[in-house]
Amino acid sequence: MDLERKKTSWIGLLLVAVSLGVFGWVLLSGPRESMAAQQSNFMGGNPSVEGSDEVRTLRLRFPAGSRSNWHSHTEGQLLMVEEGLGRTQVRGQSLMEMRPGQPWWTGPEIEHWHGADPDQDVLQLTIYSGSVSWMEPVTDEVYKAPPGN
Numbered sequence: 508m509d510l511e512r513k514k515t516s517w518i519g520l521l522l523v524a525v526s527l528g529v530f531g532w533v534l535l536s537g538p539r540e541s542m543a544a545q546q547s548n549f550m551g552g553n554p555s556v557e558g559s560d561e562v563r564t565l566r567l568r569f570p571a572g573s574r575s576n577w578h579s580h581t582e583g584q585l586l587m588v589e590e591g592l593g594r595t596q597v598r599g600q601s602l603m604e605m606r607p608g609q610p611w612w613t614g615p616e617i618e619h620w621h622g623a624d625p626d627q628d629v630l631q632l633t634i635y636s637g638s639v640s641w642m643e644p645v646t647d648e649v650y651k652a653p654p655g656n
Contacts, residue, residue, distance in 0.1 A: 561636045568630045569593070574622025576644050579615075581637030586611040586621060591629035595621040596649070604654045605629070620645045 566589070577598065586595070586605065593605035598618040605611055605621070613619045615637075622645075623629040 563633075563635055565633050566630060567633060568628060569623035571623050571628050572625050574645050574650055575620045577618050577620050577642035579618045579640050579642075580613070580635045581615055581640075582635065583615045583617075584613045584619075584633060584635040586613070587632045589630040589632055592624040592627040593621060593629035593631060594624055594650070594654070595619060596645075602649070602652050602654050605631075618642065622650075625651060 574594065586593075587610050588605045588607050590607060594602060595605055595611055595613075596602045596619060597613065603611075604624070611621075621631065
């Protein structure tokens with residue numbers, strides 16, 4: 508299995524794990540009186556609610572042509588495009604397009620940026636914990652490079 512396939516498989520597993528965690532949290536975070544009814548939706552045991560106060564989830568709409576500065580996250584970041592076309596890049600690697608339904612995981616302390624395509628808005632779902640270290644702006648030359656270069 509080549510590196511890209513392994514990365515895609517790993518990212519897919521991570522997305523499933525995060526989705527199940529969020530799904531479980533949503534199902535189990537209601538009032539106490541509804542817990543018994545919700546627990547009937549699971550077989551073989553009931554999941555427990557784990558603390559998630561440090562996990563941040565945001566939906567960010569980047570207008571066409573906008574992007575973040577270079578930055579890194581102490582514990583990594585998971586991005587998912589909901590609408591539109593986005594761009595992202597890990598420092599020193601090729602610029603990549605982000606499309607709806609594709610998860611993008613950037614590991615801890617990896618310098619990267621993300622934003623909208625030059626001609627199209629993008630709505631991104633971002634999930635991360637820990638802190639963010641902000642760096643310099645992304646130059647137009649870097650931002651407007653052809654994807655994959």
